[in-house]
Amino acid sequence: MLSQYSYFQAGEMKATALWTYKERADDEIGFWKGDKIQVDRIAPGWWTGSTDGTAKSGFFPGNYVKLDDRPISRFDLDSTEKTDAKELPHSEVMLIQPLAHRQRRFYKRKQDGLNYKDTSYPRVMLLVVGPDGRAELKKEGKLRELSGEIELRGGHGVWKVYATCMEGRGLHLWIHVVLSTLMCQLLEL
Known part of the structure; x- marks a missing residue:
């Protein structure tokens, strides 16, 4: 991993x-x-x-x-297939945010002027683009974790992993990649 x-x-x-x-x-x-x-x-x-x-x-x-357009974080998943691989290489890519209820975020409601603790997650998007330029995975939602499995066709190349917060907040994120039959490195650009 x-x-x-x-x-x-x-x-x-x-x-x-x-x-x-x-x-x-x-x-x-x-x-x-x-x-x-x-x-x-x-x-x-x-x-x-x-x-x-x-x-x-x-x-x-x-x-x-x-x-309007929002800034995007990018990571490159550079992979090389192991020579003794007997199965088609695949990977699970996960985008994880910190627990919302542990953060000190509040907002004032317009209806009554009261302050409320914000325990929601911002809308985020995870996109993985293969070496051939095709979108291999696209997930979006207001969840703590977005994940999906991709087939690494060809076994080698650079897969581009994009993560963006649709609401523009600069919060922490973790990108986890679980691999099978590959040697890889994950680089932030």
Whole structure:
């Protein structure tokens, strides 16, 4: 088994407004269709952030915006088939996040202004691309662990393992690779 401990690539979380939204309360922000919004926090229903070029931060409906591209972490799985291998090489690739309930993350609910402990996992994606450029595995979800088995056709080459946090948070991650009949190394790029 190979393991690599790292962080999701952190970066500014920007969104583009899909529709115009007029603020309806003092703790909300308004924007026009096409405006760029700096997203500070994604929470169920109401997100927080500010419109580019303004200092005011506040709530806005998350379904009125679309998140822009997010940074991606990449690892290369470089493999060589053992000469005495009798079975087709395969591997299980896992993306694991830290336990959510052990982190100190809170959010303020718009409806009642109360603070709540956030025990949810951010939406993450795991993608493995083979040496031929084809996607061998793609998993996405708000789970602690995403995993899947891939067949390492040809037995040698470089498989690219991509991990991204769709919400832009730079949290810890572990990439585990369980191999059969191969000699490999896992490199972070």
